[in-house]
Amino acid sequence: MLYIIGLGLSDEKDVTIKGFEAIKSCERVYLEAYTSILMVSKEKLEEFYGKELILADREMVESQSDEILLNADKKNVAFLVVGDPFGATTHADLIIRAKELSIPIQTIHNASIMNAVGACGLQLYNFGQTISIPFFTDNWRPDSFYDRIKENRNLGLHTLCLLDIKVKEQSIENLARGKKIYEPPRYMNVNQAIEQLLEIEEQRKENAYTSETLAIGIARLGSLTEQLIKAECTS
Numbered sequence: 001m002l003y004i005i006g007l008g009l010s011d012e013k014d015v016t017i018k019g020f021e022a023i024k025s026c027e028r029v030y031l032e033a034y035t036s037i038l039m040v041s042k043e044k045l046e047e048f049y050g051k052e053l054i055l056a057d058r059e060m061v062e063s064q065s066d067e068i069l070l071n072a073d074k075k076n077v078a079f080l081v082v083g084d085p086f087g088a089t090t091h092a093d094l095i096i097r098a099k100e101l102s103i104p105i106q107t108i109h110n111a112s113i114m115n116a117v118g119a120c121g122l123q124l125y126n127f128g129q130t131i132s133i134p135f136f137t138d139n140w141r142p143d144s145f146y147d148r149i150k151e152n153r154n155l156g157l158h159t160l161c162l163l164d165i166k167v168k169e170q171s172i173e174n175l176a177r178g179k180k181i182y183e184p185p186r187y188m189n190v191n192q193a194i195e196q197l198l199e200i201e202e203q204r205k206e207n208a209y210t211s212e213t214l215a216i217g218i219a220r221l222g223s224l225t226e227q228l229i230k231a232e233c234t235s
């Protein structure tokens, strides 16, 4: 059985009892830690689950999924995803591959940023398309998210902006040279996101939003001690 288990949003204790029991039954446990992160270390998770975790980076999930799925038709294997396994990320390739290999799959859901964002006071019913804001580079400054925000605002809907996480990524140069040298991890903060949003508005000038637009910044949602929700105009 391949268990696809959501870990929730904050720490080792956010796993559900069902998820915890499934992890306990598994021979191998993979932790997907590149699309979202928990606020505790891998070691803390291992101690709480009583299991060694294998870090599954993007390369492993996207190019070596057969390694994850090895023997999963006979033994229990867990694939842990922060938040909910189907909240923003789907890991469709892994699931399709498992189905092709006739491996039974069970998903154990958990809270996701996609629903927990309701903690800021805005009605989930009134959110439009969710967008991702990627880190700009010197020569790559994509702005397709701008159109989604504009469409949402024209309909009177809020936009959930997910901010980029870069874990174990190669620079373009190292990628081109095939060098497996990885950049230090980076996590986009709210200020960086605002700077990028305003840069695009400055170029497009279509008034999707302005520096006066009220925005809500949310950090570490779900953490009992460190959660921060702050609403301010961007100027």
Ligand SMILES: C[S@@+](CC[C@H](N)C(=O)[O-])C[C@H]1O[C@@H](n2cnc3c(N)ncnc32)[C@H](O)[C@@H]1O
Pocket (backbone or CB within 6 Å): 009, 010, 035, 036, 037, 081, 082, 083, 084, 085, 086, 087, 088, 089, 111, 112, 113, 114, 161, 162, 163, 164, 165, 218, 219, 220, 221, 222
């Ligand atoms: C791809 S999405 C999340 C997918 C995850 N599977 C889920 O269901 O929550 C990852 C992004 O969501 C946002 N996010 C996730 N968890 C968060 C949290 N606890 N507090 C604030 N933002 C969070 C961050 O912008 C992060 O880069």
